[in-house]
Amino acid sequence: MAQMNMIEAIKDALRVELKRDPGVLLFGEDVGKVGGVFRATEGLQAEFGEQRVFDTPLAESAIGGLAVGLATQGFRPIAEIQFVGFIYEALDQMFVQAARLRYRSGGRYNAPIVFRTPFGGGVKAAELHTDSLEGLAIQTPGIKVVVPSNPADAKGLMISAIRDNDPVFFMEHLNLYRAFKDEVPEGEYTVPLGKANVVREGKDITIIAYGLMVHTAIKAADELAKNGVSAEVIDLRTLVPLDIDTIVASIQKTNRAIVVQEAQKTSGAAAEIIAQINEKAILHLEAPVLRVAGPDTVYPFALIEDAWLPTPARIVKAANQTLQF
Amino acid sequence: MPNLTDEQLKEVMYRMVFTRTWDDRAVNLGRQGRLGFYAPVSGQEGTMVGSEYALTKEDFVCPGYRDMPQLVWHGLPLYQAFLYSRGHQHGGQIPEGVNVLMPQIIIGAQILHATGVAMGFKLKNEKRVAITYTGDGGSSEGDFYEGMNFAGSFKLPVIYFVQNNGYAITTPFAKQTAAQSIAHKALAAGIRGVKIDGMDVLAVISAVQEAAEIAREGGGATLIEAVTYRFRPHSMSDDATKYRTKEEEQEWTLRDPLVRFGKYLESKGLWSEEDTARVKEEAKAAVNEHIKKAEQTEKMTVAGLIDSMFETTPPHLEEQKADF
Numbered sequence: 001m002a003q004m005n006m007i008e009a010i011k012d013a014l015r016v017e018l019k020r021d022p023g024v025l026l027f028g029e030d031v032g033k034v035g036g037v038f039r040a041t042e043g044l045q046a047e048f049g050e051q052r053v054f055d056t057p058l059a060e061s062a063i064g065g066l067a068v069g070l071a072t073q074g075f076r077p078i079a080e081i082q083f084v085g086f087i088y089e090a091l092d093q094m095f096v097q098a099a100r101l102r103y104r105s106g107g108r109y110n111a112p113i114v115f116r117t118p119f120g121g122g123v124k125a126a127e128l129h130t131d132s133l134e135g136l137a138i139q140t141p142g143i144k145v146v147v148p149s150n151p152a153d154a155k156g157l158m159i160s161a162i163r164d165n166d167p168v169f170f171m172e173h174l175n176l177y178r179a180f181k182d183e184v185p186e187g188e189y190t191v192p193l194g195k196a197n198v199v200r201e202g203k204d205i206t207i208i209a210y211g212l213m214v215h216t217a218i219k220a221a222d223e224l225a226k227n228g229v230s231a232e233v234i235d236l237r238t239l240v241p242l243d244i245d246t247i248v249a250s251i252q253k254t255n256r257a258i259v260v261q262e263a264q265k266t267s268g269a270a271a272e273i274i275a276q277i278n279e280k281a282i283l284h285l286e287a288p289v290l291r292v293a294g295p296d297t298v299y300p301f302a303l304i305e306d307a308w309l310p311t312p313a314r315i316v317k318a319a320n321q322t323l324q325f
Numbered sequence: 326m327p328n329l330t331d332e333q334l335k336e337v338m339y340r341m342v343f344t345r346t347w348d349d350r351a352v353n354l355g356r357q358g359r360l361g362f363y364a365p366v367s368g369q370e371g372t373m374v375g376s377e378y379a380l381t382k383e384d385f386v387c388p389g390y391r392d393m394p395q396l397v398w399h400g401l402p403l404y405q406a407f408l409y410s411r412g413h414q415h416g417g418q419i420p421e422g423v424n425v426l427m428p429q430i431i432i433g434a435q436i437l438h439a440t441g442v443a444m445g446f447k448l449k450n451e452k453r454v455a456i457t458y459t460g461d462g463g464s465s466e467g468d469f470y471e472g473m474n475f476a477g478s479f480k481l482p483v484i485y486f487v488q489n490n491g492y493a494i495t496t497p498f499a500k501q502t503a504a505q506s507i508a509h510k511a512l513a514a515g516i517r518g519v520k521i522d523g524m525d526v527l528a529v530i531s532a533v534q535e536a537a538e539i540a541r542e543g544g545g546a547t548l549i550e551a552v553t554y555r556f557r558p559h560s561m562s563d564d565a566t567k568y569r570t571k572e573e574e575q576e577w578t579l580r581d582p583l584v585r586f587g588k589y590l591e592s593k594g595l596w597s598e599e600d601t602a603r604v605k606e607e608a609k610a611a612v613n614e615h616i617k618k619a620e621q622t623e624k625m626t627v628a629g630l631i632d633s634m635f636e637t638t639p640p641h642l643e644e645q646k647a648d649f
Contacts, residue, residue, distance in 0.1 A: 025448075051448055056475065056478075057471075057474055057475055057478050059467075059471040059474065059475070061437065061467060061468055061471055062437050062440065062468070062471035062472060062474070062475050064437070065434065065436070065437020065438055065440065065441060065468065065471075065472070066437060066440055066441040066444060066475065067441065068437070068438050068441060069387075069437065069438040069439060069440055069441015069442040069443070069444065069445065069455075070441040070442075070444060070445050071441075072426065072438070072441070072442060072445075073441075073442055073445030073446070073449070074445070075445060075448075092431055092434055093434065093437065096431060096434070097431070097434050097438070102633060102634065102635070102636075103414065103630070103633050103634060104414075104417045104427050105417045105418060105419060105426075105427055106414040106415055106416075106417050106418035106633060107418065107633060108417065108418045108419045109419075109426070110636065141634055142634050142635070144635075164636075165636040166635045166636055194639060194640075240639075241639035241640065241641060242641065244640075244641070245640075276641075
């Protein structure tokens with residue numbers, strides 16, 4: 001197995017699928033010649049040609065609409081939206097046109113599209129480059145939402161997303177792109193959509209997270225362990241479909257849980273997860289399930305973002321509150 | 326003048342009269358509650374029938390919400406058009422081999438789909454053309470500019486067909502843009518732009534044939550602005566007397582595409598009032614048959630709806646079915 005960072009793992013997944021399926025196309029702003037602003041597609045145009053991997057004019061709605069039109073003609077588009085804040089320009093095409101195509105046509109057409117976008121804070125980027133907008137997507141019927149936390153998952157989930165016959169919003173955390181290298185299986189490695197991963201086993205409390213927050217949660221778990229608290233950490237991997245069974249199984253064991261998300265607190269993934277825990281596991285709970293999240297403000301780029309983002313200390317505090325309830 | 330045989334000219338007239346009769350009947354069916362949302366088409370038969378007739382069945386139609394006639398003449402069974410109006414999913418289940426998308430509600434979204442479809446044709450080296458429709462209001466949407474700009478940049482085989490009927494629901498064209506014409510907007514995208522009389526079905530056929538030929542030969546996209554008029558309100562819940570004068574409506578009635586083309590065919594001895602009467606009867610019978618078929622189609626269920634969201638229904642949706 002090769003050692004790769006997340007960017008290399010994503011590129012590897014894209015290459016595997018471009019090679020395997022001539023219907024796979026990859027396009028967006030600056031993805032062709034230079035391989036995107038983060039070089040996730042570097043070298044792919046040289047390898048597969050300008051017909052398969054190409055730059056578009058700068059217009060996110062048209063990038064989304066192009067993908068939908070191509071999907072109706074049997075292609076499998078991978079459309080890159082350069083930074084997460086730019087999806088606002090493409091919301092109709094992503095969350096209405098692609099997400100409703102199967103319903104609107106009674107299954108005659110479908111949209112096997114991956115909308116890739118980098119997101120997530122802590123890298124001192126410009127305004128509207130690093131927000132966490134998964135909440136918009138999870139409330140939208142008809143689109144799957146994937147948020148990998150490590151290189152191997154990024155590759156395996158990306159290949160599954162490309163092969164999926166429905167649209168997938170694939171969110172790549174900026175702060176994980178080059179954070180670390182890990183072993184990544186070669187070739188056609190897949191991780192199924194809708195299956196969470198218990199990344200650390202524990203018995204006292206369950207910490208549910210996704211994306212970069214998985215790593216923040218692990219740091220918190222290390223801190224908790226120093227005080228003799230054994231925390232289980234679940235990496236959701238995909239928010240839609242949500243693997244509620246893995247969450248419930250964990251809570252049946254720990255009887256306590258907290259949910260960590262980088263996004264603003266209200267009406268996000270954490271709120272939905274807690275609602276489902278209430279529906280399926282309330283009798284196993286010894287304490288209310290708390291959220292550790294960003295406050296309900298705009299995302300403050302650069303200067304105070306580190307203070308804004310959930311930290312291991314905030315997770316430890318919430319865990320202790322839950323344990324002492 | 327397009328190069329059409331006498332039989333083809335008669336076929337165009339047949340389709341226009343059929344469409345007018347269908348529209349009259351649909352308005353009544355709407356009032357009876359047998360159709361849902363319906364956008365009337367009378368007055369625009371020249372642009373709708375003519376533009377579709379100029380293409381081949383292999384070409385691909387991405388319509389706006391009013392463009393049901395193009396879909397039906399391209400091959401969508403009429404009862405499915407009625408089912409779509411009623412909110413039944415089978416209305417959008419386009420039969421295999423019929424190259425159309427469902428009517429689009431978000432004004433302008435289909436412009437980008439046609440651009441993508443055209444790119445698909447180009448990538449597959451198919452000599453096919455995509456056509457998409459919008460109105461004068463739609464020409465103000467960002468998607469309109471984005472689509473044309475992409476088509477210019479990638480040199481795509483696509484026709485952007487704007488039916489300028491003078492009003493975006495109630496807003497008059499004069500308030501829509503300060504541009505001299507919609508056709509001028511093609512210049513900014515580096516594609517062809519032409520403006521035609523949309524009440525002249527032969528002018529419509531000529532313009533679309535020429536645009537399609539250029540597109541098929543690799544010459545890229547064309548924006549066609551066809552000036553037309555809808556005789557009826559925007560929809561059945563709109564009152565056109567609040568924003569249009571009787572005089573203006575009467576003036577446009579004089580340019581009725583059916584009357585103009587009918588007179589031309591009569592002068593050539595190809596059409597008569599009896600022909601019109603016969604087609605009307607045929608159309609009425611067809612509408613009756615298809616509305617019955619629509620009404621007899623198996624009803625939609627919420628469980629079926631749930632299963633139409635994804636290829637494989639995920640567990641959370643499977644669970645939600647239990648409530649229905």
